[in-house]
Amino acid sequence: MKFAMYFLGEYIAMIVMSAFTVSLFLGGWNPGFALPEGALWTAVSVGVFSVKLLSVLFFYIWVRWTLPRFRYDQLMRLGWKGLVPLALANVVLTGILVTLWDSLTGP
Amino acid sequence: METASKPASPSDPLAVNSPEKPTGFSKWKFLLYLPAVLKGLKNTFLHLIKAKGHKTFTIQYPEVKRPVRPGYRGEHRLKKDAEGREKCVACFMCQTVCPALCIRIVAEEAPWSDRDKRPKTFEIDMLRCIYCGMCEEACPCDAIELTEKFNIVSTSRAEKIYDKEKLLSN
Numbered sequence: 526m527k528f529a530m531y532f533l534g535e536y537i538a539m540i541v542m543s544a545f546t547v548s549l550f551l552g553g554w555n556p557g558f559a560l561p562e563g564a565l566w567t568a569v570s571v572g573v574f575s576v577k578l579l580s581v582l583f584f585y586i587w588v589r590w591t592l593p594r595f596r597y598d599q600l601m602r603l604g605w606k607g608l609v610p611l612a613l614a615n616v617v618l619t620g621i622l623v624t625l626w627d628s629l630t631g632p
Numbered sequence: 633m634e635t636a637s638k639p640a641s642p643s644d645p646l647a648v649n650s651p652e653k654p655t656g657f658s659k660w661k662f663l664l665y666l667p668a669v670l671k672g673l674k675n676t677f678l679h680l681i682k683a684k685g686h687k688t689f690t691i692q693y694p695e696v697k698r699p700v701r702p703g704y705r706g707e708h709r710l711k712k713d714a715e716g717r718e719k720c721v722a723c724f725m726c727q728t729v730c731p732a733l734c735i736r737i738v739a740e741e742a743p744w745s746d747r748d749k750r751p752k753t754f755e756i757d758m759l760r761c762i763y764c765g766m767c768e769e770a771c772p773c774d775a776i777e778l779t780e781k782f783n784i785v786s787t788s789r790a791e792k793i794y795d796k797e798k799l800l801s802n
Contacts, residue, residue, distance in 0.1 A: 587680075591672040599665065607663045 543581040551577050700780040705763045707781040708756055710799040711774065718800060719775035722749040726767035726776055734760035735767060754796040759789060 547553060554570035678686040691698060700706070711719045722739035740752035767776050779802060786792050794802070 587673060587676060588669075590676040590680075592669065599662065602662050603665050607660070607666075 539585050540578070540582060543578050543585060546581050547574060547577040551581070553577075700782070704780050704782070705765045705778040707758065707779050707784060707802055708761075708767070708794070708799055709777055709779045709802040710754060710796065711777060712800065717744065718750065718754075718796070719773050720751050720754065720771075721747045721773055721775070722751040723772060725770040725772060729766045729770040731764060731766065732760045732762045734758070751796060754799060756794045756799060758792045758794055 554574040556569055556573040560566045560569060679688070713719050721742070722737055724737055724739075727735040727737050734757040736753070736755045736757075738752040739749045742748060742750040744750075763778065765778050768778055776799075781802065
């Protein structure tokens with residue numbers, strides 16, 4: 526039972542993390558097209574959110590299958606020296622491109 | 633004093649204790665983990681969809697068993713002759729040759745005319761046995777052999793001392 530609780534906890538954390546990812550980065554419950562407010566809209570929103578969440582969760586679990594244990598020093602090096610600089614570069618690059626796009630197309 | 637272990641070669645930038653600082657691209661070579669990770673993701677995905685031609689290296693052990701190779705030395709068996717009598721003539725050759733001293737034979741007079749002795753008791757302490765097969769080689773009557781059984785469990789030490797009946801039926 527101890528192990529079950531531990532694993533359940535881990536999966537709860539994964540589901541919550543996926544929900545956060547969907548809400549913050551993948552447009553949450555937005556299906557990408559407009560619908561009038563109402564029961565249909567609610568149903569579509571819930572469905573879209575669920576599908577997005579399950580996709581992210583699948584990717585999450587998929588990575589867990591693939592890398593049961595990434596050696597921790599290598600993981601730290603990859604994260605801090607590799608992925609964090611790439612993410613920062615992404616922020617800067619996106620900022621530059623958005624500014625350029627706006628100044629070219631006008632407000 | 634010279635250290636026995638060689639230092640990590642400088643060409644390996646991933647070595648933690650690399651004495652020379654890596655420079656240039658090799659400094660960022662750890663990013664090559666990412667292609668390897670992608671390869672692994674592909675591999676697990678092929679497993680998931682049970683893709684045809686995708687090789688699996690594991691076997692489902694208790695249900696599927698790996699075949700035992702010829703010449704494997706497992707648990708012992710005492711052989712019987714055509715009339716169902718044990719072949720053993722209690723010559724003590726196996727007990728003498730056994731390097732682990734795990735065979736214990738008590739001889740008695742044989743009731744048959746073709747031999748003088750037979751084993752009254754024939755015990756092998758399987759916990760002591762090192763499965764070297766020398767008893768099998770020493771036996772002049774081809775009466776003892778090592779079978780391919782290797783995964784027999786017991787719940788007590790006493791069960792692991794095999795007597796004559798157990799060895800004859802093994």
